[in-house]
Structure formats: C-alpha cells, structure tokens
Amino acid sequence: MILRRRTLRTQLMLLYAGPFFVSGAALLTVPLLGFNETEPAGTVPAPEPAQVAQFPFVTWSVSLAALVLVSIGLGWLVAGRFLRPLRTITATAQDISASNLHRRLEPTGRTDEFAELAVTLDELFERLEAAFASQRHFVANASHELRTPLTAERTLLQVALADPDATVESLRAACREVLALGAVQERLIEALLTLASGEQGVERREPFDLAEVTRGVLLSRQSAGVTVETALEAAPASGDPRLVESLVANLVDNALRYNVPCGGVEVATATVEGGARIVVRNSGPVVPPEEVDRLFEPFQQLHGRRIRHGEGHGLGLAIVRAIADAHGAALVARARSGGGLDIAVTFP
Numbered sequence: 001m002i003l004r005r006r007t008l009r010t011q012l013m014l015l016y017a018g019p020f021f022v023s024g025a026a027l028l029t030v031p032l033l034g035f036n037e038t039e040p041a042g043t044v045p046a047p048e049p050a051q052v053a054q055f056p057f058v059t060w061s062v063s064l065a066a067l068v069l070v071s072i073g074l075g076w077l078v079a080g081r082f083l084r085p086l087r088t089i090t091a092t093a094q095d096i097s098a099s100n101l102h103r104r105l106e107p108t109g110r111t112d113e114f115a116e117l118a119v120t121l122d123e124l125f126e127r128l129e130a131a132f133a134s135q136r137h138f139v140a141n142a143s144h145e146l147r148t149p150l151t152a153e154r155t156l157l158q159v160a161l162a163d164p165d166a167t168v169e170s171l172r173a174a175c176r177e178v179l180a181l182g183a184v185q186e187r188l189i190e191a192l193l194t195l196a197s198g199e200q201g202v203e204r205r206e207p208f209d210l211a212e213v214t215r216g217v218l219l220s221r222q223s224a225g226v227t228v229e230t231a232l233e234a235a236p237a238s239g240d241p242r243l244v245e246s247l248v249a250n251l252v253d254n255a256l257r258y259n260v261p262c263g264g265v266e267v268a269t270a271t272v273e274g275g276a277r278i279v280v281r282n283s284g285p286v287v288p289p290e291e292v293d294r295l296f297e298p299f300q301q302l303h304g305r306r307i308r309h310g311e312g313h314g315l316g317l318a319i320v321r322a323i324a325d326a327h328g329a330a331l332v333a334r335a336r337s338g339g340g341l342d343i344a345v346t347f348p
Contacts, residue, residue, distance in 0.1 A: 206241055299318075
C-alpha cells in the first residue's frame with residue numbers, strides 16, 4: 001500500500017505543534033509534582049494513596065489529550081497562514097498558459113522569500129512571452145519565405161502548360177526558372193536547419209583553429225568588386241567545427257553582400273585574453289546604431305526592407321548569433337561611422 005504523500009502544510013503543522021505540546025506539557029507537569037510533595041505537620045491528614053493517584057493523574061491525562069488537539073489546531077492555523085502567499089502564487093502560475101503569458105503574479109505584500117519567488121516567476125514569464133512572440137514571428141516569416149518560391153514555381157508551370165504556342169526553348173526557359181527557384185528554397189531550408197542546429201547547442205566539442213577555418217571559407221568565396229584584406233593568426237579554440245565554419249561563412253557572406261562598389265572587407269583572427277577571436281569589418285551602407293541588434297533577428301534587413309531575390313534570406317546574422325550563443329562566445333557588433341559593421345566573436 002502506497003502511503004499518501006504528506007503536504008507541506010501537514011509537515012509544518014507537525015513542526016509547529018511539537019513546541020506547543022512540549023511547552024504545555026511542561027506547564028501541566030509542574031502542578032502535578034507540587035501536589036505529591038509531603039504535607040507539613042499540623043495540616044489536614046493526607047487523603048488515601050488511591051485518591052492521590054487517581055485525581056491528579058486523571059486530570060493530567062485529560063489535559064494532555066486536550067493539549068494535543070490544541071497544539072495540532074494551532075500548528076495547522078499557523079502553517080496555513082504562513083503558506084497562504086505560496087498557494088496564491090501556485091494558483092496563479094497554474095492558470096498562466098502559452099495564450100496568456102502577459103499575466104503576472106500579484107504582489108504578495110511581503111519582503112521575504114515568497115516575494116523573491118514571485119519576482120523570479122514574473123521574470124520567467126516575461127522571458128517566455130518574448131520567446132513565444134519571437135517564435136510566432138519566426139514561423140510566420142519562414143512560412144512566407146517558403147511559400148513565395150512555391151507560388152512562383154506553380155505560376156511558371158501553369159503559364160508554360162497553358163501556352164498553346166509554347167516552344168522547346170520557352171519550356172526550357174521555364175524549367176530553368178523553376179530550378180533557380182528550387183535552389184532558393186534549398187538554400188533557405190539549409191539556412192533554417194543551420195539556425196536550428198545552432199540553437200540546440202553543442203553536444204561534443206572538438207579542438208579547431210579559427211584561422212584555418214576562416215582561411216578555408218575565404219578560399220571558397222568570390223569577392224568581385226570588393227577588396228578583402230586578411231590578418232589570420234593562429235587562434236585555437238574548441239567547439240563544433242562545422243557550426244563554426246557556418247558562423248564564419250555567414251559573417252563573410254554578409255560582409256561581401258551588403259557592401260558598396262569598390263568597397264572593402266577586413267577579416268582577422270587572433271588569440272586574445274579569454275579565447276580565440278574573429279573580427280570581420282566591412283564598408284557598406286550606414287547602419288543606425290539602434291538598428292544593429294535588430295539585424296541579428298531572423299528575416300531582418302536594414303531599414304526594415306523586404307528581402308529581394310538574390311539578397312539572401314535575412315538569416316545570416318541570426319545564424320551567427322545562434323552559433324555564438326551555443327558556444328558561449330561573446331558577440332559584439334558595432335555600426336561604423338562611415339558605413340558597414342564591425343563584428344567580433346570571441347570563443348572561450
């Protein structure tokens with residue numbers, strides 16, 4: 001038979017009832033001891049031994065039983081009053097769900113641990129509300145970005161099939177456009193998977209050289225019209241080399257894509273106090289300082305512009321931040337006065 005779990009109120013009741021009972025029992029015992037003392041000479045003769053044993057001990061037993069009940073009652077009331085704020089906090093927290101995370105706990109009117117618990121839970125609900133809002137925004141944008149090329153593909157195929165004068169060349173052209181849109185979808189899905197992998201964290205860390213990873217990325221990139229300057233010093237670190245390569249690739253791609261004609265990109269790696277650092281600087285359009293943090297959100301671009309074909313999907317810097325967070329790396333981004341960004345990531 002499984003014993004029913006005792007509630008916290010029951011445990012506190014027993015804890016409080018104990019001192020009440022011990023104190024009361026001690027007060028009841030003192031008169032009993034005085035009653036048994038020897039009577040002085042010249043007093044009324046003492047009653048029979050049977051009467052001496054009967055009256056005080058019966059009274060003491062009845063009083064003791066009453067004391068047990070009183071102690072339990074007092075302990076129960078004190079425990080209930082003490083736990084009242086906790087019951088209020090629990091009931092409100094249970095009533096809060098994903099659909100009403102904007103609700104907050106009412107102030108307890110106390111300055112003890114229960115007040116600290118209420119404040120901590122309110123901060124937790126605030127973070128959850130922000131996370132749910134970000135997730136809904138992300139899903140809406142991802143759905144839109146995935147639906148757009150699908151709609152375009154369907155339109156191209158329907159137009160091609162409905163054209164009675166379609167030629168082999170026009171059909172080939174339609175197929176090429178469909179393939180191009182399919183490639184866009186493939187890149188988007190790959191970016192979303194990379195973002196999801198970065199947000200999951202790093203399960204197994206391996207040593208790598210940040211300079212070697214960066215060098216490999218730069219060799220695979222085209223920099224037509226943009227001057228790339230490098231200063232790659234050895235920068236050993238540990239983590240997931242595949243994710244780190246994606247971080248570096250997105251930093252470099254972002255610096256090359258959002259640049260100006262005849263602009264420049266500077267890429268440097270080095271070992272600094274606290275870890276291995278990569279710094280990517282680029283020329284480009286002027287970025288208001290207040291918009292820098294927003295650019296690291298998914299599907300965001302400068303001045304809130306919609307993403308056009310060939311400009312990426314607005315996921316590059318979001319991937320950078322997710323991978324940096326997964327590695328416990330410090331990410332610092334600063335808008336340059338002449339235009340462009342200065343981004344530094346330091347791996348511990």
